Amino acid sequence: MTDRITGLTLSSVTLPLKHAISDAKVFTGRQRPMTEVAFLFAEVRTESGLEGVGFGYSKRAGGPAQFAHAREVAPDLIGEDPNDIQRLWTKLVWAGASVGRSGASTQAIAAIDVALWDLKAKRAGLSLAKLLGAHRDSVRCYDTSGGFLHEPIEQVLANATASLASGIGGIKIKVGHPSAAVDLARVRAVREHIGAETPLMVDANQQWDRPTAQRIGRALEEFGLVWIEEPLDAYDAEGHAALARSLDTAIASGEMLTSVAEHHELIRHGAVDIIQPDAPRIGGITQFLRLAGLAEHANLIMAPHFAMEIHAHLAAAYPHEPWIEHFDWLHPLFDERLEIRDGRIHLSDRPGLGVTISDQARKWTVDRADLGAPV
Incomplete structure (x- = not known):
C-alpha cells in the first residue's frame, strides 16, 4: 500500500549511567570513564496514521553531531513513500555526501532507517x-x-x-x-x-x-x-x-x-x-x-x-x-x-521492534526537532 511521510520528530536524549564505567581504554589513559550515553530517536509519521520509531546512539562525544546531521537531511523524506527504504537510505546519504558515507553522518541516518523498518513491520502486523x-x-x-x-x-x-x-x-x-x-x-x-x-x-x-x-x-x-x-x-x-x-x-x-x-x-x-x-x-x-x-x-x-x-x-x-x-x-x-x-x-509478537519510548526518555530529552506536519 502506498503511503507518504508527513512528518518526523528527532530527539536527542542523554541517558545518565548509574555508575561511571571503565574498560581498558580508561585504564590505559585513552579515555575518561563513561558517565552517560547520547541517544538519537527518530519518530516517522505517515498520512495513513502509522508511526515508526528508531534510535541510534553515541558513547562519549558525537551525540550532538548526529542530531544536527539528522535534522539537516531528514526534511528530504517529507512526501516520500516510507516503503522505499533502500532508496531513501541512499537519498539521505547523498544529501550529506560531502561529509562521507560512514561515521556520524550515516549513524545519524541509522535512527531514521530503523524507524522506517519499524514502520514497515507495523504496517504488516509483524515483528521485525x-x-x-x-x-x-x-x-x-x-x-x-x-x-x-x-x-x-x-x-x-x-x-x-x-x-x-x-x-x-x-x-x-x-x-x-x-x-x-x-x-x-x-x-x-x-x-x-x-x-x-x-x-x-x-x-x-x-x-x-x-x-x-x-x-x-x-x-x-x-x-x-x-x-x-x-x-x-x-x-x-x-x-x-x-x-x-x-x-x-x-x-x-x-x-x-x-x-x-x-x-x-x-x-x-x-x-x-x-x-x-x-x-x-x-x-x-x-x-x-x-x-x-x-x-x-x-x-x-x-x-x-x-x-x-x-x-x-x-x-x-x-x-x-x-x-x-x-x-x-x-x-x-x-x-x-x-x-x-x-x-x-x-522475541515478542509485538509489531515492529516492539518498543515505545518511555516518559523517562522524554524527560531526558535535551534537543528536539519537529519536521513536516505538526505532531
Missing part, C-alpha cells in the same frame, strides 16, 4: 524479525554490563551470579588491564565461579599490540573461552587474521567499525571467526542486512554489539546461530522489556 524472515524465535544471550574493569572482582562474580540467575546464558568480562597478571587472575576467578560449562567471553577493547595479544591469547586458551574480542586495533585486519590462525580460541571484532566496507575488510582477510556489527553504527538495518549477507557467505558466527532491542530481531533472522549482547543500561528508555529465560532472549 518475522518481517525479515526469522530463523528462530529466541537468540542466545550473554551479559556484558556486569564485567567492567572498574569493578572489583568480588563484584564481578556477584554480578555474574545475578545474571545467570536471571536467565542470561553467558558472561563476558573486560580485559586489557595494564597488568596481564590482573587480567588472567580475573578470568580465572570468573571461570572457577561460573563453572566450566557456562559460556565465557573476554573483551580487550583494542588495547593490546600484536605480541601482547599473541602472548595473552595463548595464556587464555586454558579457560575454554567462546571468544576473545577486539584484541587489537579495530582496523588491524591483518593482525586479527594472524591471531585467528594461531589461536584455538575464536577471535571476534567489528563493533567499532562504521560501514559495511570496513567490515568487508575483516571478512576478506579472514580476520574474525565471529563478526560483531552494530546496526546504529553502520547506518541502520538496511546496511546491516547487506553485511549479514556477506557474513553468511563467509560462514561467520554473528554477535551484534549493544542495542539488543534492535539486534534481537536482526540476529533472529541470521541463518547461523548467533549471540546477542545483553545490557540493562537501556531499560529506562522503553516501556517494554525483552523476555530472558533459559539462556536466551525470546
Whole structure:
C-alpha cells in the first residue's frame, strides 16, 4: 500500500549511567570513564496514521553531531513513500555526501532507517524479525554490563551470579588491564565461579599490540573461552587474521567499525571467526542486512554489539546461530522489556521492534526537532 511521510520528530536524549564505567581504554589513559550515553530517536509519521520509531546512539562525544546531521537531511523524506527504504537510505546519504558515507553522518541516518523498518513491520502486523524472515524465535544471550574493569572482582562474580540467575546464558568480562597478571587472575576467578560449562567471553577493547595479544591469547586458551574480542586495533585486519590462525580460541571484532566496507575488510582477510556489527553504527538495518549477507557467505558466527532491542530481531533472522549482547543500561528508555529465560532472549509478537519510548526518555530529552506536519 502506498503511503507518504508527513512528518518526523528527532530527539536527542542523554541517558545518565548509574555508575561511571571503565574498560581498558580508561585504564590505559585513552579515555575518561563513561558517565552517560547520547541517544538519537527518530519518530516517522505517515498520512495513513502509522508511526515508526528508531534510535541510534553515541558513547562519549558525537551525540550532538548526529542530531544536527539528522535534522539537516531528514526534511528530504517529507512526501516520500516510507516503503522505499533502500532508496531513501541512499537519498539521505547523498544529501550529506560531502561529509562521507560512514561515521556520524550515516549513524545519524541509522535512527531514521530503523524507524522506517519499524514502520514497515507495523504496517504488516509483524515483528521485525518475522518481517525479515526469522530463523528462530529466541537468540542466545550473554551479559556484558556486569564485567567492567572498574569493578572489583568480588563484584564481578556477584554480578555474574545475578545474571545467570536471571536467565542470561553467558558472561563476558573486560580485559586489557595494564597488568596481564590482573587480567588472567580475573578470568580465572570468573571461570572457577561460573563453572566450566557456562559460556565465557573476554573483551580487550583494542588495547593490546600484536605480541601482547599473541602472548595473552595463548595464556587464555586454558579457560575454554567462546571468544576473545577486539584484541587489537579495530582496523588491524591483518593482525586479527594472524591471531585467528594461531589461536584455538575464536577471535571476534567489528563493533567499532562504521560501514559495511570496513567490515568487508575483516571478512576478506579472514580476520574474525565471529563478526560483531552494530546496526546504529553502520547506518541502520538496511546496511546491516547487506553485511549479514556477506557474513553468511563467509560462514561467520554473528554477535551484534549493544542495542539488543534492535539486534534481537536482526540476529533472529541470521541463518547461523548467533549471540546477542545483553545490557540493562537501556531499560529506562522503553516501556517494554525483552523476555530472558533459559539462556536466551525470546522475541515478542509485538509489531515492529516492539518498543515505545518511555516518559523517562522524554524527560531526558535535551534537543528536539519537529519536521513536516505538526505532531
